[in-house]
Amino acid sequence: MQNINYNKILERIHKEIKGDFGKGKLANYIPALAQIDPNQFAMHITTIEGNEFGIGNFTQAFSIQSISKAYTFTLALKQLDDEIWKRVGKEPSGNTFNSLVQLEYENGIPRNPFINAGAIVISDIIYEGLGKTKNKLLKFIKKLSENPTLIYDEEVAESEREYGDRNRAMANFIKSYENLSNEANDVLDIYFHQCSIAMSTQDLSRSFIYLANKGKSLKNKEILTARQAKRINAVMLTSGLYDAVGDFAYRVGLPAKSGVGGGIVAIIPNELVISVWSPELNSAGNSYIGTKALELFTTYASNSIF
Amino acid sequence: MQNINYNKILERIHKEIKGDFGKGKLANYIPALAQIDPNQFAMHITTIEGNEFGIGNFTQAFSIQSISKAYTFTLALKQLDDEIWKRVGKEPSGNTFNSLVQLEYENGIPRNPFINAGAIVISDIIYEGLGKTKNKLLKFIKKLSENPTLIYDEEVAESEREYGDRNRAMANFIKSYENLSNEANDVLDIYFHQCSIAMSTQDLSRSFIYLANKGKSLKNKEILTARQAKRINAVMLTSGLYDAVGDFAYRVGLPAKSGVGGGIVAIIPNELVISVWSPELNSAGNSYIGTKALELFTTYASNSIF
């Protein structure tokens, strides 16, 4: 829309965030994330016209972790449309992202598709829809990002499984409320793998363009209807940032999804997707520098949805 | 922006909502609200250029109730700017709007300015800032709406006081955490009165134009900075609709604030304010028909922030 020099803005941000390395903390719940070099940064923009702008290691792949929940939510919404809301809510959790408490008070219906419990239910849905195989999920993401080399990082997936007692508890708990159709272990297998996918900020920006572009992919293929895309953005804004959705909306003002690998993808509807990566996290589990970089971006580009 | 025939859209909505009378329920916690004629509807738009469009009883005043929290939040943000966040959070509550539980777990810091507990803290802040009188609050709203006849409805205020045991509990509870500077009863006096203000949808649309217009009022006076206005919108979107913020963002996709009197004010940033009123409420305490009318509006005007 506006005639903005994105390269200049990205360079300015790159300079300004340098003093912030060391202020956050690496995720430490699995070794694969705890051992990463923390001093990394990348930011990448893909516009709906297909223009791209990047800075830092924007082709460097990292563990997308919970960002994958936006892909699986997309597949489940495609599969069930509004029927999906019988199995999962769409309200912010107002609580830690892996809490079992709410699940208990709400009879096994997770609050939204972006908390772990909700993503497990979503995995159960797409496991059915994709013919009980995890390969088609990877294929879907490869196509969206136009990157045929994407893989499940089996070491990370194994690590997720090894340290996955709490997710295993969650899956069995949901099953006790009859909100899981498949075996807990089968559902968790796809869940642990989706978290392990390694992608770059460039891959991410490209792949999520359908959320900025009324449901259409870079190749103009309809991934979702315009209405569905808009709705995913709404759910991302109210539930995509763990316990910091209010703070993120306040500071950045864009629908977004983050992962504990340090990645964040944000959407400016009808304009662009902007992805950022820096591994150190703030206390809410979102990239410390990534959040700041996005805040600077909406300030310099004078561009938030509010 | 777009060349939209708002009158036509309002008429279409008016027709379509007629079958929905009787589907919601009047608020019943105070007699003044329980005795209202439920079959009422009004919708009113004020654009940032000052154009107006209305349908139904748009000059009919009703009890604005919690919509008043957007005014007091505005005054408190003006007064303290980001210092305000030491006294109240900005995250969605994920819980019933008058819950004491969260207050206990979070040591007397209410989750956001729009739950009752948060609004009581805000009342405490502005009570100081306005020189310990409730008159200046009314004066502020009169100016914003350019309606000098607005009044506190003393009967409603008295009713709020009479049935206000839970808010009294809340105020004393917050005070036990030393997050109230003034006497609980003084703070509650201003709180009960702000809820009692009677306004029309026209009054509301006019008065809140600063949230759509980068902080500037209809007379182009700076009420807030552009940045502050944007941030109020962000907090409204993530916390303005009680337990239904996710559902409202999903269906309507606009920052908004509702009240149990059946009013809702929604903001389309840089364009307009749209207010709606219909007294029957849905299970989340928001106007049943009002929510639907706004959903239809964003559909027909193809206009949400997502």
Added chain:
Amino acid sequence: MQNINYNKILERIHKEIKGDFGKGKLANYIPALAQIDPNQFAMHITTIEGNEFGIGNFTQAFSIQSISKAYTFTLALKQLDDEIWKRVGKEPSGNTFNSLVQLEYENGIPRNPFINAGAIVISDIIYEGLGKTKNKLLKFIKKLSENPTLIYDEEVAESEREYGDRNRAMANFIKSYENLSNEANDVLDIYFHQCSIAMSTQDLSRSFIYLANKGKSLKNKEILTARQAKRINAVMLTSGLYDAVGDFAYRVGLPAKSGVGGGIVAIIPNELVISVWSPELNSAGNSYIGTKALELFTTYASNSIF
């Protein structure tokens, strides 16, 4: 029953607890308790035959605080018998003693008569029953203890009022559930005063003899039926020690009621009442040395109910 030399046991205990001064902490929520000399200890036994044994400052009065809840519960049970359970529960709270959470989940019915919320409901009941005056409560306790000099310590009562925001919150909250018949302030006045009564361990042992003696006082007057006395003991055992009922039953094995003034009264049914006082508290809010002294007592006298 057994021929036990209580004097010898009390002397032995007195010696053994001396090294424990300084291990607990004074209550600090009101100045009157925070300023007490912590190095004090008294223990006193009254048997159902009227024999008495004491050690330490057993005539020294101290603030009985929550021990008073056993007197008011007695009066309320006398007044309403099993009807009392419509207004308050009899299950352990499993939670901090002033929690509002449970009250919310259970619609204004406090879990038992010994948590603050429950005691406030009990105060509401006896305020009615005693003709809306707090004098008769004091008179009742004077008679039980055969000590006509007992007084409400007005300084303590005022302090309770001053720091009573949380209890005020509770009373208003209960009233919002319509489980309070009188004005919150009137009920709190009696509640704050009952906490302020100053008594010695001797006063306490004498006054509570009806709980050991099938409902009969020292002068053989029927205070409660045998059945009611037994039931108060049952409720004391499952709910009388704040969050430490399990630990106390495990270590001491007697029905008891404690107060943050450092006093504990324990009952050996059909034998005796034993009271202890030492101001320093353990983390659960019970007298550190008092708990230990009672544990030693049941060990040396080989006498618990289990």
Added chain:
Amino acid sequence: MQNINYNKILERIHKEIKGDFGKGKLANYIPALAQIDPNQFAMHITTIEGNEFGIGNFTQAFSIQSISKAYTFTLALKQLDDEIWKRVGKEPSGNTFNSLVQLEYENGIPRNPFINAGAIVISDIIYEGLGKTKNKLLKFIKKLSENPTLIYDEEVAESEREYGDRNRAMANFIKSYENLSNEANDVLDIYFHQCSIAMSTQDLSRSFIYLANKGKSLKNKEILTARQAKRINAVMLTSGLYDAVGDFAYRVGLPAKSGVGGGIVAIIPNELVISVWSPELNSAGNSYIGTKALELFTTYASNSIF
């Protein structure tokens, strides 16, 4: 102690409870329990001198379910003595018996050995102590009851496993807090089997005599020290009856452990063990008629611990 005609009392109780069939409900979470003939009743007393009194089908075996938690707790206390309290608490839960909430707030330390979570930790402890086999547990109970024909009911155990999603959730959740040493599935195998043991009221009274007899079995073998036995009684009284410990202490006044198969075992320290069975449950999950029968027993025998 007293010269009581137990046969007469049992006969009187038997008559009085007859009108209460149909007032409770069979457990329905597993088919094996849901299909039982509800109109059954048995009551059996074993005194510490070895005298026995029974009425009804007192040799009829039924599923002991949670009563088994008293055996495993005994073995774990024998094994670890007070070290056991590092892994499990001893406070009443104040909540539903399979709640995950408390587990989350208390970092994987279950509130007591008698809620499911606590019993799972206990199973983990004895699984180690018994050499990683479930056979020794059965052997232990056979000896206690002097009934060599006792078996694990494999059909019930399989049913427990099939409907055990919530217990599986719990075990994995506890493991996520590192409070489970063995594989969740191994621990659950012993847990599901202990629930499935079939015993008669006679078996139960005989086997638990060590809790009434200072730790000694019918054959005068020391199962626990007197002190340990006393302490198990204390934990049973404050935590043995699910959410109804207060009500049970109030009405019956004895340490006891119940199971959803309709059995209850109660202890009169230094006198006797009394077991009762009737399959229909009250709302708290305890035998409806069983609770009433025990209440009548303590009334007629004038014998409670209070």
